[in-house]
Amino acid sequence: MxxxxxxxxxxxxPCPGVQRALRMVERELDDYGHAVALGQVIHNAVEINRLQAKGLVTVDQADAPSPIGDTVREQRVFVRSHGISDVYRRSLQKNHVTLVDGTCPTVAAIQKKIRRYDAEGFQILIVGKKGHPEVVGLAGCGGREAMVLQDEADVEQLDANGSYYLAAQTTISPEVFSRIIELVKERVKDVVIDDTTCRxxxxxxxxxxxxxxxxxxxxxxxxxxxxxxxxxxxxxxxxxxxxxxxxxxxxxxxxxxxxxxxxxxxxxxxxxxxxxxxxxxxxxxxxxxxxxx
Ligand code: SF4
The missing domain is CATH 3.40.1010.20 (4-hydroxy-3-methylbut-2-enyl diphosphate reductase, catalytic domain)
Structure with a gap:
């Protein structure tokens, strides 16, 4: 036998960014007995159920800014590791929301670079999944909305004479990233390619x-x-x-x-x-x- x-x-x-976010939420729950999070703190139903039992309330990130619901207005609100866009952040702050910022430092660093390149006049490109919360957050940093490249058809929309800064969703597969950047390089000449996939x-x-x-x-x-x-x-x-x-x-x-x-x-x-x-x-x-x- x-x-x-x-x-x-x-x-x-869990990765360091998620571990950090979980530590912050646990601290909120210990200090205040409850916590309001914008979107799921962790994509894991078992862990979410455990945190809910301790007082975690999750509100839909997409619905919160307009209009700001009573669950969020004038509350302490937790931003998960994916981060949020600048527009969203300003909207929450205008409604006297105190942000407890659990944005992963790796994501926050990409957001910072996007703001810088946007200010220098580059059109921002994000290789990633449309609608993914991290991508939505990255795309909304800086003055102009970024373009999200999910497949070949999106690359075909690029202006061959444009100036671009290209970053990646941190969790995109290296194969997808490589395939998209090859297509981008074939189409445009002026592009700064930044492999921001998470190490x-x-x-x-x-x-x-x-x-x-x-x-x-x-x-x-x-x-x-x-x-x-x-x-x-x-x-x-x-x-x-x-x-x-x-x-x-x-x-x-x-x-x-x-x-x-x-x-x-x-x-x-x-x-x-x-x-x-x-x-x-x-x-x-x-x-x-x-x-x-
Ligand atoms: S970038 Fe994303 S995957 Fe990488 S450590 Fe941060 S939260 Fe985790």
Missing amino acids: NSMQVIIDPFSG HVTRRHEKIRNFARQVDVLLLVGGKNSSNTAVLYRVAHAVNPQTIWIESVSELSPEMFSAASIIGITGSASTPMGQLEDVKKVVETNMTIEQEK
């Missing part, structure tokens, strides 16, 4: 690839609304087709592991280590099928 081995990816756990995220790609190769089945734990989890899923699945993306332990079933000797558990930039430990416990206690050698 041969029993399964269950291992947690040693390089998993933490890009390093994770190589690490998750290595981990995925070492296991028979890989469980990737992360929110179904998390861009970062979606990218990590594609990266891991490309080297190990037995990669399964789950949001919670309720999605597990013994059949997933019927042919597995080594099961790996990993998470995205928004998956706390505690959740990976919980998944490990459930797999070890409820999912293990003794296998014939």
Whole structure:
């Protein structure tokens, strides 16, 4: 008989920006007994439920500025790691909102560069997913709205004689970024290309690839609304087709592991280590099928 081995990816756990945001929210909850956040602090339903039980209220970031609802007006309001646009920030401040700014320092640095290049007259380009909160925030920094390049059709809209500064959504995959910048370089001459993808995220790609190769089945734990989890899923699945993306332990079933000797558990930039430990416990206690050698 041969029993399964269950291992947690040693390089998993939330990224520094999300860890920082969570620490700030926990401090708000400890100090005030409640906290209002603009949009989900972390793309992870289990963690959101835990914070809600401690007093966290999440308001829709898109709806808050116009008109400013009573939940937000004159309140302390938490800005998550994705950051917000300058227009939005001013609108909140005009309504006497005290911002508790959890914008990831990496994102804040990109926003600063965008303002500088915008002031110098460059049209700002963001390679990223349209509507993603970080992209919306980046696109709204500086005086003029940035253009978001999600695919080839967007690149075709560029004026060949324009002057551009191009940055990236921090969690965009390196492959997508490379493909878009090649197209941009073919189309325009005057473009400053700034690879602003998050180093933490890009390093994770190589690490998750290595981990995925070492296991028979890989469980990737992360929110179904998390861009970062979606990218990590594609990266891991490309080297190990037995990669399964789950949001919670309720999605597990013994059949997933019927042919597995080594099961790996990993998470995205928004998956706390505690959740990976919980998944490990459930797999070890409820999912293990003794296998014939
Ligand atoms: S992925 Fe990178 S840029 Fe985004 S919040 Fe985490 S550390 Fe910051």
